[in-house]
Amino acid sequence: MVIGMMEQTRPDPLSAQAQQGHALTAWLWSAMLPLGGAGLLLWLGAGWAAVVAGLALYALTSAVLAYQRRRHAAPFGRASQVTLARSGLVALLAGALFEPALYRELGWWLAGLALAALILDGVDGWLARRLNESSDFGARFDMEVDAALILVLCLGLMAAGKAGAWVLAIGVMRYVFVGAASAWPWLSAPLPPSFRRKLVCVWQVAALLICLTPVVGPALATPILASALALLAWSFWVDVAWLKRHAERTHSNS
Numbered sequence: 001m002v003i004g005m006m007e008q009t010r011p012d013p014l015s016a017q018a019q020q021g022h023a024l025t026a027w028l029w030s031a032m033l034p035l036g037g038a039g040l041l042l043w044l045g046a047g048w049a050a051v052v053a054g055l056a057l058y059a060l061t062s063a064v065l066a067y068q069r070r071r072h073a074a075p076f077g078r079a080s081q082v083t084l085a086r087s088g089l090v091a092l093l094a095g096a097l098f099e100p101a102l103y104r105e106l107g108w109w110l111a112g113l114a115l116a117a118l119i120l121d122g123v124d125g126w127l128a129r130r131l132n133e134s135s136d137f138g139a140r141f142d143m144e145v146d147a148a149l150i151l152v153l154c155l156g157l158m159a160a161g162k163a164g165a166w167v168l169a170i171g172v173m174r175y176v177f178v179g180a181a182s183a184w185p186w187l188s189a190p191l192p193p194s195f196r197r198k199l200v201c202v203w204q205v206a207a208l209l210i211c212l213t214p215v216v217g218p219a220l221a222t223p224i225l226a227s228a229l230a231l232l233a234w235s236f237w238v239d240v241a242w243l244k245r246h247a248e249r250t251h252s253n254s
Helices: 002-009 013-044 048-072 078-098 107-130 136-159 165-183 195-212 218-253
Strands: none
Touching: 013 048, 013 078, 013 107, 048 078, 048 136, 078 107, 078 136, 107 136, 107 195, 136 165, 136 195, 165 218, 195 218
């Protein structure tokens, strides 16, 4: 009986190989979009420095994700594959910062890549719900890609000469909030769902995309971006106030 039980629990090498093959296929599917985007940028006249930098950032993202997946034993379903592909577009936009002139000369095309990343943000969420793949790991990965996209777009607007360094406040506000949570743990408590938060996020990204297009100059970009920053700061203030009250109630009840 003991021998039989040991045989039953022994890992099947064929099954392990099949899982590895499935994972490799999934990664290859996810890489098709950023590789296509890289080819498009080269065709449009981008230099190799920008494209190679973008693909290197995508490879780094893939490696970090693979490590974190193994560490947390997290699945890699269709929704996460879409999120990884979306991260590749963000990486290409970041790579374009190595040639700042691209944000002035290819404004429409880069805005199109950013819009595709934004659309895929809705696709991966829909897939996660429809295929029952929702998880804390997937949600965190999705959130980090969103934050990276916003920060890269802020840097891109600076590179295009449409905004000063103040626009970085839009991109770094979440990172400041996360850093503050290490000093004040009550900031890391979960927040209730909020339509206000979603609406502010939509306008935040929309404002960045609008200002990235060539039809919007610095004079018009300033009030648009300022409105996004003001709404974002107000939204964060509301959330911080709620977390503070929640922490005080929890402390008083204990």
